[in-house]
Amino acid sequence: MTPLTKIDHLYFKREDQNITGSAKDRALPLQVQNLIQEGYTSAVISSTGNAAISASFYCQQANIPLTIFVSPKIKEEKISLLKGKIIKSPKPISDAIKFSKSNHAYLLRQSTDPIAKIAYGQIATEILMQLPNLTSIFIPVGSGTTLLGISLVLPENVKIFAVQPASNPTISSAFVTQYTKENDTITDALSVKYLPLKREIDAGLLKKEMPRFAEFASAAKNEFEARSKLWNLLNHYELLNLFDEKPWDIYKITRSIRGYDV
Ligand SMILES: Cc1ncc(COP(=O)(O)O)c(C=O)c1O
Numbered sequence: 301m302t303p304l305t306k307i308d309h310l311y312f313k314r315e316d317q318n319i320t321g322s323a324k325d326r327a328l329p330l331q332v333q334n335l336i337q338e339g340y341t342s343a344v345i346s347s348t349g350n351a352a353i354s355a356s357f358y359c360q361q362a363n364i365p366l367t368i369f370v371s372p373k374i375k376e377e378k379i380s381l382l383k384g385k386i387i388k389s390p391k392p393i394s395d396a397i398k399f400s401k402s403n404h405a406y407l408l409r410q411s412t413d414p415i416a417k418i419a420y421g422q423i424a425t426e427i428l429m430q431l432p433n434l435t436s437i438f439i440p441v442g443s444g445t446t447l448l449g450i451s452l453v454l455p456e457n458v459k460i461f462a463v464q465p466a467s468n469p470t471i472s473s474a475f476v477t478q479y480t481k482e483n484d485t486i487t488d489a490l491s492v493k494y495l496p497l498k499r500e501i502d503a504g505l506l507k508k509e510m511p512r513f514a515e516f517a518s519a520a521k522n523e524f525e526a527r528s529k530l531w532n533l534l535n536h537y538e539l540l541n542l543f544d545e546k547p548w549d550i551y552k553i554t555r556s557i558r559g560y561d562v
Pocket residue numbers: 322349350351410440441442443444445446447489490492
């Protein structure tokens with residue numbers, strides 16, 4: 301279990317204390333175990349950072365040859381941490397996908413491997429043991445895989461804040477429309493262009509917010525405007541069945557969808 305560090309009133313979950321120094325160690329050992337069980341004998345990943353470092357470590361431990369596709373812009377000091385066959389490519393993601401198909405290599409991509417999503421739930425399980433009265437959690441988001449894994453385990457009453465750089469707010473911009481756009485970011489790990497899990501994440505977060513939206517829509521001064529905005533959002537995520545429900549009923553429905561006893 302990774303420790304918590306308390307600074308002022310905030311607790312930091314120290315995922316840097318995992319073996320290779322990041323939360324990726326939650327998923328990669330399980331993904332490697334799964335690829336062996338499924339009969340694969342090699343793996344491929346496209347990453348410039350923590351995921352590739354973690355994949356290198358666990359593939360080496362399991363004697364699985366790993367091919368790593370990286371962008372030509374990768375910094376040399378990062379390359380020195382990677383153990384595997386490194387291929388520089390201007391399109392590392394699509395090349396890794398093609399490579400996995402043509403070489404029958406297991407694709408260790410976090411956002412498309414369901415094992416990864418489930419593995420990140422460990423972080424939530426630990427936090428609930430360490431902080432049983434948790435009220436809110438802030439999660440840095442790139443592809444959103446970590447956020448989704450954590451949100452599937454947390455109880456409904458815990459507020460989830462998706463934290464993204466204002467240069468690339470792929471998920472948070474659906475919820476917060478007024479923000480100052482930035483051109484640069486210091487967090488290159490969070491600037492993910494393609495998000496295979498985007499719909500699932502947006503719909504999940506939206507379902508969590510629904511009771512509050514419904515309350516807002518019925519209390520808003522201009523109920524027509526509030527409801528037409530809500531209608532568009534729900535229609536987009538195929539959640540129109542919740543449109544006319546009362547906040548408490550929505551709460552009960554969304555809990556039962558996720559397998560809780562209401
Ligand atoms: C340090 C750090 N924080 C957050 C993230 C975001 O993770 P996810 O892609 O699961 O949203 C990453 C992903 O690479 C990361 O390296």
